Amino acid sequence: NILGRLTKQEDYEEQVEIDLEVNNNILIFIMKSPNPQLALSPIQREILVGGLLGDLAIYRAKATHNARLYVQQGAVHKEYLNHLYSVFQNLCSSEPKWSFSLNKRNNRTYETLRFNSRSLPCFNYYREVFYPEGIKIVPANIGELLTARGLAYWCMDDGNKDRGNFRLATLSFSRNDVLLLIKVLKENFSLDCSLNTVKSTQYRIYVKANSMVQFRALVSPYFHPSMLYKLQ
Incomplete structure (x- = not known):
């Protein structure tokens, strides 16, 4: 009696497991429903997307x-980190830990607080689209x-008010990537933004002063209280 396992994904969000049992040369498929507690909720997906434009990361060992x-x-x-942990707690197996460097x-000596999720199929899609190479x-x-919620989490991670504007640090992205973000901010949220060159290959986004009232109204409902200083 030989038992193997195959995974099938209609998409990366809901992975369905299939057990393959070879018995008397007959292949038997046993469908297993995905555990809903290990899938990303719509709110978690929104926060994850915004966070990945900022400081959040997704890793894959192999x-x-x-x-x-x-x-x-x-x-x-x-x-703020403890808040993020509360958002993704159902996908984690251990609480945040301190590290010192x-x-x-x-x-x-600098102190940082960090946590990892479990290695799960629900993160695979985001690893693929945000880290194709x-x-x-x-x-x-x-x-x-x-979404607006995602934008708020991106801003909490990588944003700061700069005089009458709001500055988003996008230094790790290419110029074309930053221009795409500026286009999306205009098309999705009607925000006027500009590209600022920091070095020859590093760029920042500025939400212009004429869009600040609309920008604050858009993101402030989703800001964690400890991060509201970034909008003031």
């Missing part, structure tokens, strides 16, 4: 393994994925 979410924040933002240049990019379909 190409044949499921992906996992990784979240880290400095000690000053521990309330020594900066040899200034001899200072192993390096984070902006997916071509980001306009279909990014």
Whole structure:
């Protein structure tokens, strides 16, 4: 009696497991329903997309393994990290942990708080579209994925008010990726934004002053209280 396992995905969100049992040369398919507690809810998907434009990361140990979410924040933002943990807690097996690192240049020790999710099929799609070659990019379909809630979480991760504007740090993305984000911010949310070149290959997005009232109204309902200072 030989038992194998095949996984089938209608999409990456709901993985269905199929057991293959070979018995007397007959292949028997045994369908197993996905565990709804291990799937991303609509709100979790929105937050994940915005967070992946910021500091959230998704890792995969091997190409044949499921992906996992990784979240880290400095000690000053521990309330925000604990909030993120509460969002994804049903997909995690351990609570946030502290880590300490020594900066040899200034001899200072820095504290960070982090957590990982379990390695799960529900993260595979986001690993594929955000890391097609192993390096984070902006997916071509980001306009279909990014909502106002997602925008708020992106802003909490990588944004700050800069005089009369709001600045989004997009330094790790290519110029074309940043231009795509500017286009989506205009088409999805009617926000006027501009591209700012920091270095020859690093760019930031500025939400212009004339869009700030609309911008605040759009994202403030989703801001964690500890991060509201970024809008003031």
